[in-house]
Amino acid sequence: MIRGVDLGITACKTCELVVRLGGESEGVCPRCEEPVRRRRPKAMQRAWAYLAAAALFYVPANMLVIMHTEQLPTRRDDTILSGIAHLWHSGSWDLAVLVFAASILVPVVKLASLGVLLVTTEQRSTWRQRARTKLYRVLEVIGHWSMLDVFVVALLTAVVQVGRFAKVEPGPALLPFAGVVILTMLASHSFDPRLIWDRAEKA
Amino acid sequence: MSDEQLPIPVVKPARKGGRPSAVWIVPMIALIAAGALAVKSYFSTGPTIRITFETADGIEGGKSEVRYKNVPVGTVVSVDLAKDRKHIVATVELTRGAAMLTAKDSQFWVERPRIGVGGVSGLGTLLSGAYIGVDVGVAKEESDEFTGLEKPPGVTHDQQGTRFKLTATDAGSLAPQSPVYVVHQNVGKVSALELAPDGKTVDMEVFIQAPYDKLVTTSTVFWNTSGLDVTLDASGLRVSTPSLASVVAGGVEFGTRPSDPPTPPAPENQRFVLFEDHHHAMAIPDREPLVVEMRFDEPFRGNGAGVNVEMLGVHIGDIGSISPGYDSATRTFFYDARAIVFPHRLGAAYDSLVEEGQRSGLSGPQVLQSLVARGLRAQMKSSNFLTGAYYIDLAFFPPKRNAPVVVEKPNVWVIPTEHGSSEQITDQVASILTKLDNIPFAEIGQDVGNTTRAASQLLGNLDRTVVPGVQNTLAQAGVAMGALRDSLTALRDNVAAPDSAIQQSVRTSLEQLDRAAYSLRGLADYLKSHPESLVRGRASGGEPKGSK
Numbered sequence: 001m002i003r004g005v006d007l008g009i010t011a012c013k014t015c016e017l018v019v020r021l022g023g024e025s026e027g028v029c030p031r032c033e034e035p036v037r038r039r040r041p042k043a044m045q046r047a048w049a050y051l052a053a054a055a056l057f058y059v060p061a062n063m064l065v066i067m068h069t070e071q072l073p074t075r076r077d078d079t080i081l082s083g084i085a086h087l088w089h090s091g092s093w094d095l096a097v098l099v100f101a102a103s104i105l106v107p108v109v110k111l112a113s114l115g116v117l118l119v120t121t122e123q124r125s126t127w128r129q130r131a132r133t134k135l136y137r138v139l140e141v142i143g144h145w146s147m148l149d150v151f152v153v154a155l156l157t158a159v160v161q162v163g164r165f166a167k168v169e170p171g172p173a174l175l176p177f178a179g180v181v182i183l184t185m186l187a188s189h190s191f192d193p194r195l196i197w198d199r200a201e202k203a
Numbered sequence: 204m205s206d207e208q209l210p211i212p213v214v215k216p217a218r219k220g221g222r223p224s225a226v227w228i229v230p231m232i233a234l235i236a237a238g239a240l241a242v243k244s245y246f247s248t249g250p251t252i253r254i255t256f257e258t259a260d261g262i263e264g265g266k267s268e269v270r271y272k273n274v275p276v277g278t279v280v281s282v283d284l285a286k287d288r289k290h291i292v293a294t295v296e297l298t299r300g301a302a303m304l305t306a307k308d309s310q311f312w313v314e315r316p317r318i319g320v321g322g323v324s325g326l327g328t329l330l331s332g333a334y335i336g337v338d339v340g341v342a343k344e345e346s347d348e349f350t351g352l353e354k355p356p357g358v359t360h361d362q363q364g365t366r367f368k369l370t371a372t373d374a375g376s377l378a379p380q381s382p383v384y385v386v387h388q389n390v391g392k393v394s395a396l397e398l399a400p401d402g403k404t405v406d407m408e409v410f411i412q413a414p415y416d417k418l419v420t421t422s423t424v425f426w427n428t429s430g431l432d433v434t435l436d437a438s439g440l441r442v443s444t445p446s447l448a449s450v451v452a453g454g455v456e457f458g459t460r461p462s463d464p465p466t467p468p469a470p471e472n473q474r475f476v477l478f479e480d481h482h483h484a485m486a487i488p489d490r491e492p493l494v495v496e497m498r499f500d501e502p503f504r505g506n507g508a509g510v511n512v513e514m515l516g517v518h519i520g521d522i523g524s525i526s527p528g529y530d531s532a533t534r535t536f537f538y539d540a541r542a543i544v545f546p547h548r549l550g551a552a553y554d555s556l557v558e559e560g561q562r563s564g565l566s567g568p569q570v571l572q573s574l575v576a577r578g579l580r581a582q583m584k585s586s587n588f589l590t591g592a593y594y595i596d597l598a599f600f601p602p603k604r605n606a607p608v609v610v611e612k613p614n615v616w617v618i619p620t621e622h623g624s625s626e627q628i629t630d631q632v633a634s635i636l637t638k639l640d641n642i643p644f645a646e647i648g649q650d651v652g653n654t655t656r657a658a659s660q661l662l663g664n665l666d667r668t669v670v671p672g673v674q675n676t677l678a679q680a681g682v683a684m685g686a687l688r689d690s691l692t693a694l695r696d697n698v699a700a701p702d703s704a705i706q707q708s709v710r711t712s713l714e715q716l717d718r719a720a721y722s723l724r725g726l727a728d729y730l731k732s733h734p735e736s737l738v739r740g741r742a743s744g745g746e747p748k749g750s751k
Contacts, residue, residue: 012212018209019210019211020211030211042226045224046224046226049226049229050230052230053229053230053234056236057233059237060240063244172243176237176240183233
């Protein structure tokens with residue numbers, strides 16, 4: 001199979017003008033003057049960096065308190081896991097499952113999948129290339145949904161402020177959690193799925 | 204389209220590939236941020252301690268707080284049963300800044316709503332839920348195992364003051380938190396109260412706030428001011444009321460006997476005796492008591508215990524017990540009263556007696572014997588006819604021939620008795636009745652009748668002779684009054700009527716006076732405007748200004 005890269009031609013991402021880039025990796029499109037790149041620049045490095053940062057933030061995001069609720073006569077400091085446990089024990093198992101999926105499952109799956117993608121690509125593996133491509137597409141789609149937790153806390157904080165009777169405040173884990181979500185999105189965005197096939201071809 | 208026709212972009216020079224991308228700054232920042240969070244959370248969690256309580260009522264793991272002066276300083280992580288299954292163990296995670304709470308003598312207790320004698324506390328916990336209160340100790344050693352108190356401590360370590368120990372035979376209504384007064388001012392409280400190990404007395408600890416703790420000297424006496432003190436005794440009915448709070452809550456008051464010389468402030472934890480009331484506290488402290496036995500042949504009302512024993516009018520002791528007995532020889536009942544007396548309450552008299560005894564080489568019982576020989580007897584006397592209260596009076600009676608001998612028993616001094624004064628009273632009443640009987644009421648009645656008759660005769664005379672004369676006088680007085688009224692009418696007509704001669708002449712004189720005054724004013728005005736006229740005379744044709 002012949003790729004555009006092999007023939008030295010690349011399409012401008014912006015105006016779809018097909019240009020002859022030759023052996024160069026980057027140029028300016030003669031029609032729209034937007035940058036024309038053969039592949040996303042430094043895709044692997046960026047993806048690795050963002051993934052590492054996301055993984056680092058993942059620890060405080062789960063260890064620290066994400067939401068502080070005061071509802072007389074009780075007050076609670078919940079981490080993500082203790083919040084899910086509380087939901088489960090108080091009978092809202094459906095909500096518990098939802099929050100678990102959005103806040104625990106999705107970030108873990110994202111981190112793990114990105115890791116798998118990066119490692120296999122680094123190794124120029126030809127293992128299940130189609131499945132890996134599909135995985136990448138799924139990652140891009142579900143990425144947005146894991147912001148759910150952040151939205152829940154932000155929304156509750158804004159709505160539940162009934163003086164001293166009820167109060168919700170974000171905890172210190174919220175920012176690391178948002179960081180995990182954003183960084184995984186950046187990581188998956190910087191990764192270039194074409195590399196899955198590039199590297200394999202070259203080998 | 205062939206290859207040659209494809210446009211060629213402006214080629215940028217390729218960047219150096221070997222240099223790592225700037226994007227690696229992102230994980231660096233993430234590392235620093237996560238590290239900072241970790242460090243922060245590590246330093247914000249202080250030591251973990253375990254507190255043992257009787258019950259976990261109100262405390263919940265992961266929810267209840269630990270508060271020092273109502274500032275949250277930690278959280279109860281979990282509540283578990285202790286291994287002995289008799290207690291619960293609360294595991295508490297303190298905040299970093301609260302590490303000083305782990306002093307070995309820190310005290311922990313569960314703060315719940317409480318209504319006690321000292322007031323209402325912990326109402327806030329009705330809404331917020333119970334929390335664990337803590338009083339920071341002062342010890343240098345630290346500990347991570349504590350035994351929680353079931354009640355808030357009476358005194359916390361940060362209060363300035365001094366603790367003293369009290370021993371009481373009867374604590375009355377005193378309880379922890381009961382106030383301590385001096386001159387009716389609240390200066391402290393009972394911080395602890397418990398039964399002594401022997402179960403006979405009550406050990407108390409009182410806390411006196413600074414600077415009033417300096418008022419407690421080595422000779423200070425403490426007494427119980429609880430409740431109302433209603434006393435009915437030889438001196439009548441006496442009600443003494445301390446402050447209303449101590450009526451309800453009980454209280455301890457302290458002070459110094461007026462007779463005692465000033466003494467230095469008492470050291471901490473000095474032990475004092477808690478007297479049952481102010482009266483007892485202020486009494487001169489008793490020395491060795493004597494047990495005195497007396498045999499009466501009159502019955503005691505009630506059990507007799509606590510009846511005063513007086514000598515020379517001084518209250519020197521009380522009857523401790525009464526036991527009736529039967530003498531088969533005389534076939535009579537008798538009553539043995541055993542009293543505890545403090546003879547030194549007689550003061551100088553006692554001292555002199557002792558001195559005299561020592562001089563003549565007499566022992567204590569022998570001195571008593573000599574007193575008995577001189578007529579010392581015990582007698583039951585009524586002290587208050589209204590209440591029927593009575594007391595035992597030790598007094599001297601003329602020695603009788605058959606004076607009972609002082610029987611010596613070990614450690615008991617026996618005093619013979621005299622018939623009670625109540626019998627004498629009966630005799631006196633009888634004699635009064637006899638005298639009343641002798642009064643000739645019939646003759647007195649006759650005399651009174653005669654006197655009444657004479658009086659009515661006298662009144663009849665008065666009616667006949669005096670009354671007509673008085674009537675005449677009254678009629679003449681009426682005539683005189685009529686004449687006086689006529690004269691007054693004439694006078695009014697002459698003077699007050701508008702057309703009377705006096706009125707008219709007065710009016711004429713007044714008018715003339717008015718005119719004279721007018722002319723005088725005209726002259727004065729003229730002179731003011733023409734002062735020269737005084738010298739030159741009046742200018743021709745010059746009418747004085749203002750005159751008509």
